[in-house]
Amino acid sequence: MDSEKSKNGANHHLNVACPFCGIVCDDLEIAPTDKGLKVLRNGCAKSIAAFERPLVEPSPQVDGKDVPLDEAIAVAAQLIKESRLPIFGGLGTDVDGMRAIMSVAEKGGGIVDHALSEGQYRNFRVLQSSGWVMTTLTEARNRADLFIIAGSDVHKIHPRFFERIVCNEMSMFSDAPPKRTVVFLGEGLDQSAAQGPRIGEVVTLPCKAERIGEIVDAMRAMNKGLTIPGDMIGGLPRAMVENLLARCKAATYGVIVWAPPSLAFPNADLTVQAVSEFVKDLNSVSRFAGLSLGGNEGAVSAGAVCAWQSGFPLRVSFASGKPDYDSERYAMSRMLAAKESDLLLWLASYTADLSPPETDVPMILLATPAIKPTRTPRVYIPVGTPGIDHAGLIVRVDNVVSLPLRKLRQSKLPRAADVLASIEASL
Amino acid sequence: MLIKLTGGRVYDPENGIDGEVRDIYIENGRIVAPAPDAKIAHEYALHGRVVMAGGIDPHSHIGGGKVTIARMLMPEDHIGDEVARTDLTRAGVGYAIPSTLTAGYRYAEMGYTAAFEPAMLPANARQAHMELADTPIIDKGAFVMLGSDDFFLRQLSRKADFSAIKDYIAWTMHAAQAIAVKIVNPGGISAFKFNQRKLDLDEKHVYYGVSPRDIIVTLARGLKELGVVHPIHIHGCNLGVPGGVETTLNTIKGAEGLPIHLTHIQFHSYGTEGDMKFSSGAARVAEAVNANKNVSIDVGQVMFGQTCTASGDAMRQFVNTRSAYPKKWVVMDIECDAGCGVVPFKYRDKSFVNALQWAIGLELFLLVNDPWRLFLTTDHPNGGPFTCYPHLIRLLMDKSFRKEMMQTINQDALKYSTLPTLDREYTLYEIAIMTRAGPARSLGLKDRGHLGVGACADITVYDDNPNREAMFATPELVFKNGELIVRNGRIVKVVNGATHVARPSYDPGIEKSLKTYFDDYHTVRMENFRLSDEEIMNGGRGSLIIQPTGARVA
Numbered sequence: 009m010d011s012e013k014s015k016n017g018a019n020h021h022l023n024v025a026c027p028f029c030g031i032v033c034d035d036l037e038i039a040p041t042d043k044g045l046k047v048l049r050n051g052c053a054k055s056i057a058a059f060e061r062p063l064v065e066p067s068p069q070v071d072g073k074d075v076p077l078d079e080a081i082a083v084a085a086q087l088i089k090e091s092r093l094p095i096f097g098g099l100g101t102d103v104d105g106m107r108a109i110m111s112v113a114e115k116g117g118g119i120v121d122h123a124l125s126e127g128q129y130r131n132f133r134v135l136q137s138s139g140w141v142m143t144t145l146t147e148a149r150n151r152a153d154l155f156i157i158a159g160s161d162v163h164k165i166h167p168r169f170f171e172r173i174v175c176n177e178m179s180m181f182s183d184a185p186p187k188r189t190v191v192f193l194g195e196g197l198d199q200s201a202a203q204g205p206r207i208g209e210v211v212t213l214p215c216k217a218e219r220i221g222e223i224v225d226a227m228r229a230m231n232k233g234l235t236i237p238g239d240m241i242g243g244l245p246r247a248m249v250e251n252l253l254a255r256c257k258a259a260t261y262g263v264i265v266w267a268p269p270s271l272a273f274p275n276a277d278l279t280v281q282a283v284s285e286f287v288k289d290l291n292s293v294s295r296f297a298g299l300s301l302g303g304n305e306g307a308v309s310a311g312a313v314c315a316w317q318s319g320f321p322l323r324v325s326f327a328s329g330k331p332d333y334d335s336e337r338y339a340m341s342r343m344l345a346a347k348e349s350d351l352l353l354w355l356a357s358y359t360a361d362l363s364p365p366e367t368d369v370p371m372i373l374l375a376t377p378a379i380k381p382t383r384t385p386r387v388y389i390p391v392g393t394p395g396i397d398h399a400g401l402i403v404r405v406d407n408v409v410s411l412p413l414r415k416l417r418q419s420k421l422p423r424a425a426d427v428l429a430s431i432e433a434s435l
Numbered sequence: 436m437l438i439k440l441t442g443g444r445v446y447d448p449e450n451g452i453d454g455e456v457r458d459i460y461i462e463n464g465r466i467v468a469p470a471p472d473a474k475i476a477h478e479y480a481l482h483g484r485v486v487m488a489g490g491i492d493p494h495s496h497i498g499g500g501k502v503t504i505a506r507m508l509m510p511e512d513h514i515g516d517e518v519a520r521t522d523l524t525r526a527g528v529g530y531a532i533p534s535t536l537t538a539g540y541r542y543a544e545m546g547y548t549a550a551f552e553p554a555m556l557p558a559n560a561r562q563a564h565m566e567l568a569d570t571p572i573i574d575k576g577a578f579v580m581l582g583s584d585d586f587f588l589r590q591l592s593r594k595a596d597f598s599a600i601k602d603y604i605a606w607t608m609h610a611a612q613a614i615a616v617k618i619v620n621p622g623g624i625s626a627f628k629f630n631q632r633k634l635d636l637d638e639k640h641v642y643y644g645v646s647p648r649d650i651i652v653t654l655a656r657g658l659k660e661l662g663v664v665h666p667i668h669i670h671g672c673n674l675g676v677p678g679g680v681e682t683t684l685n686t687i688k689g690a691e692g693l694p695i696h697l698t699h700i701q702f703h704s705y706g707t708e709g710d711m712k713f714s715s716g717a718a719r720v721a722e723a724v725n726a727n728k729n730v731s732i733d734v735g736q737v738m739f740g741q742t743c744t745a746s747g748d749a750m751r752q753f754v755n756t757r758s759a760y761p762k763k764w765v766v767m768d769i770e771c772d773a774g775c776g777v778v779p780f781k782y783r784d785k786s787f788v789n790a791l792q793w794a795i796g797l798e799l800f801l802l803v804n805d806p807w808r809l810f811l812t813t814d815h816p817n818g819g820p821f822t823c824y825p826h827l828i829r830l831l832m833d834k835s836f837r838k839e840m841m842q843t844i845n846q847d848a849l850k851y852s853t854l855p856t857l858d859r860e861y862t863l864y865e866i867a868i869m870t871r872a873g874p875a876r877s878l879g880l881k882d883r884g885h886l887g888v889g890a891c892a893d894i895t896v897y898d899d900n901p902n903r904e905a906m907f908a909t910p911e912l913v914f915k916n917g918e919l920i921v922r923n924g925r926i927v928k929v930v931n932g933a934t935h936v937a938r939p940s941y942d943p944g945i946e947k948s949l950k951t952y953f954d955d956y957h958t959v960r961m962e963n964f965r966l967s968d969e970e971i972m973n974g975g976r977g978s979l980i981i982q983p984t985g986a987r988v989a
Contacts (some may be wrong), residue, residue, distance in 0.1 A: 319528035
């Protein structure tokens with residue numbers, strides 16, 4: 009591949025895909041230096057922090073003592089064999105890592121759940137009960153004339169979202185594309201990235217995130233011709249809400265953006281549902297779509313692989329040999345709190361953000377050396393990071409595009425998929 | 436190791452063999468003609484059994500984003516249909532939208548050895564292939580969707596040099612690792628994004644100024660001149676619309692003799708007669724298909740029960756959401772490339788519309804004369820799951836069973852269809868054409884779908900049960916690449932099938948303009964958009980078979 013050709017005689021990589029947030033930008037330029045990898049172009053705080061992490065290759069451990077990899081694998085397999093109900097959690101991995109998790113969880117009779125699935129379930133519950141109209145990154149980038157950022161600190165979660173999807177100067181459909189309106193619906197959102205020649209108006213509607221559902225429901229009712237009493241709606245002056253509805257109806261292609269991890273309040277799925285139903289209604293006359301973000305730490309790949317292999321998006325138990333799905337019962341955090349499991353295999357190969365949860369359940373830790381657990385796991389196997397230490401595939405946040413991840417350096421850190429396959433072979 | 440299948444009645448239409456008792460020899464995964472003194476390592480006595488090549492499904496939505504959206508959308512489809520892990524096979528679920536592994540096992544258990552995903556969006560090609568890679572045993576392949584993607588539409592709109600259009604078609608087939616090209620609601624998926632709500636055959640797209648007819652003819656001619664064996668695979672305009680039959684007839688006329696394949700034509704054969712303004716246009720469609728040898732079709736038979744439709748046709752699916760059952764659905768605009776609509780449906784035998792849809796599908800089967808141009812599909816899962824095929828085969832082979840079934844459905848529907856007057860019964864030979872030889876020939880699978888010397892030893896052996904549903908549901912033996920994989924309808928060995936692709940030639944210079952285009956507008960680099968061969972091989976889990984294409988014209 010051209011993109012893998014070296015430049016300046018070194019391993020200078022072009023078009024590198026970055027797995028450190030759900031957007032998976034694939035335009036990075038990365039080269040090795042004597043201090044490790046350096047992001048030369050199109051980096052962001054997240055990608056620089058992760059790609060430029062120095063390579064460390066600690067030894068696998070059992071109960072805090074260095075052991076050869078084989079021994080760590082054998083002990084891990086023994087623990088899974090002895091476990092009544094293991095949880096295979098974390099799941100910060102690539103497609104092959106997730107395939108391996110599914111296979112070992114089936115054989116080991118365990119439960120599969122991603123560390124960030126609480127956020128994902130704010131969407132999955134809506135998908136399973138009413139559905140939605142959605143768009144994808146390239147579609148929104150080229151087509152949208154109105155962006156509504158709903159209650160989500162998008163710039164923090166995805167540092168290049170605005171640069172690539174909202175502020176892009178070129179559009180497929182016009183040599184002089186019209187300016188865009190960006191509405192921030194929610195208080196305290198970082199608006200700093202919404203600027204540049206493409207950005208027209210920036211509108212701030214400082215409501216509490218918990219009240220977005222109420223505001224959207226009111227717009228939905230008004231759009232159907234109903235009257236909503238009162239001067240304030242969801243904590244906003246009525247005129248602001250009416251104005252937002254008018255903008256939505258007038259948009260050629262409106263896009264409402266949310267990041268489920270940001271909607272961290274009880275029953276936030278009802279907010280996602282309100283937004284989704286409003287978008288559906290708008291589409292009976294004009295075009296409008298949702299765009300859900302988030303999906304960091306391989307969460308989208310985990311949900312997708314689990315769904316195509318087991319039929320269900322995470323929170324599946326294989327204890328009976330059959331896939332048994334219950335999005336409440338098999339939520340990892342609930343099971344750990346209720347001490348319903350006696351073993352946690354935690355897989356986190358991307359960033360230090362995915363530390364294992366505080367629990368006294370015995371743990372097998374398969375993690376990037378960037379993670380320093382606060383408690384000594386029974387078994388610790390450091391693994392490589394997909395897209396740095398080994399090649400892989402990852403599903404992007406819109407659940408449509410997948411990207412190839414590359415091996416950028418030589419390292420002894422094994423692929424999680426290979427470690428898991430060895431564990432499974434010993435079961 | 437030489438294997439002998441002795442004394443079976445062989446139905447091998449590609450070689451003109453119609454139920455003759457013959458021996459078949461297998462060595463190294465191929466059908467061979469051994470030396471007279473060759474030592475037989477293993478013999479299967481198949482006296483009284485029916486022997487066919489492994490089944491080939493040329494149109495089944497089994498892999499890709501919209502299928503997985505359907506899986507996620509419909510946990511109720513899976514609950515009660517879970518499959519436990521065994522020492523040989525993995526766990527899975529599903530009635531209408533099975534998980535990938537379960538889909539592979541079920542096809543094999545039904546005597547099928549290949550299935551083709553017909554609606555792979557270029558933007559979603561990587562995921563489609565990942566899912567197909569997780570579909571074991573059977574061979575697979577995918578048709579890449581063009582016709583609503585911006586690059587193609589701007590080429591057409593700017594009247595680009597035809598050779599450049601062909602380069603783009605061929606490049607996309609390579610990049611997406613496809614064996615054929617499909618159009619879905621030509622231009623309509625894009626038009627919907629511009630808020631057009633319908634796009635008739637000669638209606639102009641508001642932005643590009645091109646019509647579905649332009650798109651169809653361009654792709655039909657392009658593929659022919661590229662030497663791609665399977666003609667343009669057309670999901671036409673106006674799917675499911677009463678009166679859509681006129682569009683279908685005009686599409687056939689408009690092809691001007693170019694080879695075309697009209698898929699799930701049942702959904703495009705509706706008239707507007709009667710009190711319900713919904714009637715069968717099957718007789719007119721069948722007449723046109725019979726008269727135009729350039730046309731092949733698959734039916735997309737509706738089967739009664741719950742399913743979940745998954746289509747690239749976002750425009751029409753948005754309308755169909757009104758009939759969603761249960762009331763939940765997904766419509767997506769995708770990457771200035773395509774779209775999708777996932778809408779659950781329940782086809783009820785007592786519903787006038789659903790009963791008539793069922794009758795229209797059967798009419799098409801019974802009125803089209805040439806089984807070489809007619810393939811057996813339910814457009815899985817859109818008309819019903821592929822596991823209904825044995826039932827469908829019985830409906831076609833057994834007129835008394837068919838009449839019995841007709842008595843159980845909405846009787847008014849039968850008044851708007853010619854089905855009650857049709858007495859045709861399919862023969863085993865014709866079934867073998869429709870389910871293996873025909874699809875293999877149409878897709879250009881040179882050594883599949885037949886049992887001649889040199890063919891891949893994908894072979895299915897059935898008990899000659901007069902109940903054809905039971906016969907086709909549970910083959911006695913299935914061989915994949917010469918290995919016994921199924922015995923009495925149960926998996927006995929799991930293998931990995933290959934991925935079939937076709938690679939017409941293109942001028943690599945096209946990557947210069949594509950590179951700029953991707954850099955300017957897309958969120959994926961061209962270099963990452965392309966799927967490499969290594970991705971399909973995946974360290975030996977998968978394999979690629981490059982099927983031949985004819986010489987490119989200009």
